[in-house]
Amino acid sequence: MGRKLKAALPATAIFLLFAASLWLHIFRDLLPFAAARFSRKYSTILYSHPVDRFRPNYAVRESIRSLPKLPPQAIAESVLLPDWEALVFLPSSSNSSTFPSGNSGTVSCLFNTGATSPARPAGTGAFRCILPNRLRRTLPFYTPSLVGSSFSAASQSQQDPPREMMRYTRLVYESVSTSNDVIVFAKGINRRQGTSSTVSGLRCVFSPASGGAIVAVTSVSSSAQEVFRCPHPPSANVSASGSLRVSLASGPDASPIPTVADYLSPRAASLGGAAEAARSPRASICACTMAYNVAKFLQEWVAYHAGIGVDRFFLYDNGSEDELEAAVSRLVSEGFNVMIRFWPWPKTQEAGFSHCAVVNRDTCEWMAFIDVDEFVFSPAWFKSDRPNKSMMGSLIKVDPRVGQVSIICLEFGPSGHRAHPHNGVTQGYTCRLRAESRHKSLVRLDAIDVSLLNSIHHFQLADGFYSRWMPIDTIRVNHYKYQAWKEFKIKFRRRVSTYVADWKENMNMGSNDRTPGLGFKPIKPDGWSHMFCEVNDTGLKEATLKWFSVDESHRMIGEK
Known part of the structure; x- marks a missing residue:
């Protein structure tokens, strides 16, 4: 027994040394002597700084070689x-x-x-x-x-x-400069949805992009979800400091969080805006959407909405891996006004819509915030032999105090399809649920509240404006939500909304954002192709067939 105890002692000592080393590595920032690193007032460089030396990893002990020299x-x-x-x-x-x-x-x-x-x-x-x-x-x-x-x-x-x-969990990822202030988009500050938050103690911090001492600090004037507004730094500080980045700090003694957001001075921002305004007049109606692998759906969606009155389309590319750029190039060559903005930030749909609203305020009067699987339609339009711009235009003939027009959605199912319909979603998916679903909105950009707060479906409006709700029998949004399984399961990659649980997370299973009969794994339910089918609705199918078929065989525009 004594021999066994002696033999075990070295192994025990090695294990304790290993455990202590691992503990120190993981919790090193919580130790008393580490706290001093965070007490320096605004002393941290705004982005992750170069590591002075390689830290050993006690858990894995993997040797780390020096990187080769690069230009x-x-x-x-x-x-x-x-x-x-x-x-x-x-x-x-x-x-x-x-x-x-x-x-x-x-x-x-x-x-x-x-x-x-x-x-x-x-x-x-x-x-x-x-x-x-x-x-x-x-x-x-x-x-x-x-x-x-x-x-x-x-x-x-x-x-x-x-x-x-x-780390993406705490990061300033974008900024926009207006003539009056700078708008900062950040994760890790506000974690609540739907309400404006207190600005007490929040600061915008400006520092050279190349690193170095902070050159200016201004107080945050508005804070809502991931969007913050603050005054520009003094022009003297900007002109003497070269390229700057902007970050946020939550108090006078707090370090700014990491940032990749470059700061643009009001003069530079106004020059860019004037150049854009000179290129084209302000459009009546535009559309903005978050896009991920939607190339094969784009022709149908753009051609339809351009026909009924949308002048410009803004696609926020959220990490697409298909031929989105090629699809947009084809549309532009055909005369459609479609623009891509690379927006690589996961789970930022609300912030992306806020960004889209503010940067396009001078180029669009109204903005439809709809997805590529959503089509605005009125049964009355079927009487027309062809689509025309007065269709959407009729929706904005409203009192000047109407800040947004909200339209109820109807959700369509796979309608018996096991693959993407070759002639498009409006032709292939014709069976839907009976109940009304959520809504989408056509928003007057000048009426949006200064906070830019939105819930994807609608925006908070400035004082003096109100929303108008459209009757479902007058206008609706056909939402082709539950498509053929091959297409629908792509959604398991990630939800784009900041505050909606991802499909793969085992939480909020009773939420309206969940799919009935589907769990948190991409496993096809039995009978999927015939689910969500209570009403046979061919209204939009018949209208688009009349408007967009290109020959007697009823081949649709963009159909291969």
């Missing part, structure tokens, strides 16, 4: 998004033309261990790549470098200390 423009910063995806930004001083924008196969993310991952373009100067599985167990997570065939091995012999990835 200065290839040294990047990044944000770790959900699903282990790294969003990598080139520095503003880099020449983004070094990297191809159309063929992502020639660019890769090079991680600190030497592992690589293919990189896909995510707008100008940004790429997305997946964090390799074996790196997910190793803390901290370092920003990868972007490498391509244009870099020779000889130029990759040394590497500056790497940056840690910024």
Whole structure:
């Protein structure tokens, strides 16, 4: 027994040493001697700073090699998004033309261990790549470098200390400058939906994009969900400091949270807005939507809504992996006014709509906030031989105090289809639920409250404006929500709303945002193709067949 005890002592000591090391690594920021790091008033650089040295990982003890030397423009910063995806930004001083924008196969993310991952373009100067599985167990997570065939091995012999990835849970991710203030979009400050929050103690913090001392601090004047407004910094501070970034701090002694949001001065913002206004007059009706892998649905949706009165379309590309850009290029070549804005931020639909409303206020009078599977339709329109712009136009012939027109939705099911209908959703899905569902809104942009608060379905309006609800027998939104299973299960990737549980989360199972008969796993329910079918409704099918069929065989526009 004594021998066994002696033999066990070294193993026990090693285990205790291992456990203590692991505990210190995980909870190092909670220790008393670590707290001093957070007491410096506004002393933290606004983005994740370079690591002075590699920290050993006591849990895995994986050796970390030095990164190879890359050209200065290839040294990047990044944000770790959900699903282990790294969003990598080139520095503003880099020449983004070094990297191809159309063929992502020639660019890769090079991680600190030497592992690589293919990189896909995510707008100008940004790429997305997946964090390799074996790196997910190793803390901290370092920003990868972007490498391509244009870099020779000889130029990759040394590497500056790497940056840690910024965490998406607490991040300033966008900003917009108006003539009067700056609007900041951030995660991790407000976690409540639907109400404006107190601005007490909240500050906008401005600092050089290259790092360094803070140059200005202004008080937040409005705080709602992920949207914050504050005054511009003094012009003298801006002109003397070069490129700036903006962040948020929750108190006078709190450190600003990490940021990737560049600050634009009022003068620069007004010049950009004047140039846009000079290019085209203000449109009567526009449409804004969050888009993820909707390329094959786009032709039908844009052609239909352009026909009934929508002048411009704004697509917020939320990480699409299909041929969205090619689809938009085809539509533009056909004369449709469609624009893509890369919006890589997961679960930010409310903030994206706020952004869309404020940046397009001078270019659009009214904005329809609808999804690509939603079609505005009035049974009375079927009497017309062809669509015309007065159809949607009739909805905005209202009292000047009407700030938004809200329209009830009807939800359609798979209608017997097991695959995407070759002639489009309006032709293929004709069976729906009887009950009325939620609503979508056509919003007067000048009537939106300064907070930009919205619930996706409608906006909070400024004082003096009110909403008008349309009768269901006059106008409705056909929502082709429950499509063929192959299409519907794509939604399990992620919900786009900030405050709605993802499909795969086992919570809020009784919510209206959940699908009846479906759990939290992408498992096809028995009889799916015939579910959600209570009323045979062919109104929009017959109207679009009359308006958009291109020959006697009733082939639809865009049908292959």
